[in-house]
Amino acid sequence: MKLVIKRNKLSSSCSKEIIGSSNASQIIREKKVALKVLRGQNVDMLVHEYQVLSQLNHTNIIKLASDKPFKMLKGEEGKVGLKLELGHIDLFHFLKQSQPARLNTPTVKSIFRQLAQALQYLHDEKQLAHNDIKLENILLFFIQNQQTEICPKLIDFGLASASKVQTSTIYNNWCNRSPNNLPPEIIEQLNKCCDGTSSPALKSFDSFDDDEESEFDLSKCDVFQFGLTLFNALFLNNAFCWENGSSSYENFINNTPENYWQQEKIQHMLNMLRVDSSQQEIEQVVDLFNLCFKYNPSERPSMKQILGHAWFV
Template sequence: GIGREVLGSAPPPHSARCLSPPDAATMAGSQGCGEGKIAGLYDLERTLGKGHFAVVKLARHVFTGQRVAVKVIDKSKLAGEAAGQLLQEVRCMKLVQHPNVVRLYEVIDTHAKLYLILELGDGGDMFDHIMRHEGGLAETRAKHYFAQIVHAISYCHKLHVVHRDLKPENVVFFQEQGVVKLTDFGFSNRFQPGKMLTTSCGSLAYSAPEILLGDEYDAPAVDIWSLGVILYMLVCGHPPFQEANDSETLTMIMDCRYTVPPHVSAQCADLISRMLQRDPKQRASLEQIEGHAWLQGVDPSPASRCLLPLTSHKRVSKEEHEIILQAMMCGNIADRDTIQE
């Protein structure tokens, strides 16, 4: 997966519609194989991030002008395992529809490439935000963000989806909506309660000890550990386990050795300690985290109570509005009066 792939806010560019591979391939081919335009729908702009087999680009919907993030996957570089992982990412993102999870609007499949059209945030990622606050964020602000992350992961786990790569780089700010959202489900997977997983994945500084040991592990518990690391970083300004080299970092994680600075409240330190437990069975459940004293009185899902629609005709100019109306009428979606209503 690509860590910082979604950096900003765009509402749905149009009603979600997956093009069938032949149509998409034909349309992309007519526009120069998608070098500057995807399937006649999106103009590609600057690159936001790169991975082994994918590039994430900023793009603009040709009719509405709305901006999105597009994950461009080179299908020729997808070996068996990578292809399976990508398919799992798409399945999990389609399944997880939550106000605190970056939305996958549609998937466009062409002969050579696969395009994932993603919601674009407008405020950068949480890692950069933390790095701008030496010593960490104020706890009132940290609570506001952390409660939303916990709310999103709780939703994922109820759908039996484990993220497995939770870290501040994969939490994106949506300032216009006033929320944070999870992204990069490249290591996500479905799990059966009580059944162990075996795949080793994630980033060293955020990974649970059992994953690093290569043991079988309980899926939800590895996300709980990573939540503990994220909360520590929010209030302390640096990771709990980060030494001069990977070997020393690994030893610190295995021994569960970390130090909470004195400016962190006792309640917050207690919550961190309940998540950063060496034994997965001793870690707090999501219900216990949500019910912890430190998080009381915090709205875990301000996005779900937002009165503003995710998209609006007010966002586009009169000329663009007329083009959209004409396109919808030509497509026999409805007559002008019905569309305008």
């Protein structure tokens, strides 16, 4: 597949190339490294990301590109960039460029198996949670051997934290996210903090844990987001939409996930998989989604269990 990537410039007087952008940051190509620059002057988040990445070493997690990782930007007073490995394209834009065709299922499976390995390392060996898993935060590296291989790497660790935290700390870390990428337990905690001013999405749930000082397992939030992101990659659609206050996720709350999969729109998506998946494989991936989307976080599998699931084996 030939990739055609649009290029942007910072300004007419600057030759640096913007290769990625979000509400919070820009990624600039500078020679053979990527320079992550936050919008505004919040250097603390870059320092936090550096501190997290400096303790990680996994094939499928982005690496710092220098032993001197920070660089002051010329002509940008007070702005600092963090030097990172230079990848080819994030999964969101890779899928967007491929449309209307979808990425074949074996390739999606390979990408997400490697992502699951990175998350297992993060959860089990480092006791950390990523907290922001989405297509935009999976960077693809194309390795030219006898045939092109894709090595995905998890990026953007600015919101990473210890996997076990106090419930009372949730609001500040999650309050400005898109509702469509939030696990239900996070929506519940945000709802408790909003005092009636929340959006319809945040009023969808009643909290099942009223103890503000209880321990919260963010690795299970990663599992839910892993499921959401896999769904995005396979079907080029969101699994749920919270923003209008109603969502088919109620089927999972009521422990009737079969009603979710029987919807006409969802059946059409599943039929798309028949091009390169057997009926057994389709049933296996449905079972994997059912596990990742469990309403009670404690009932969701670990990443080790996900890697042992029939769909990945």
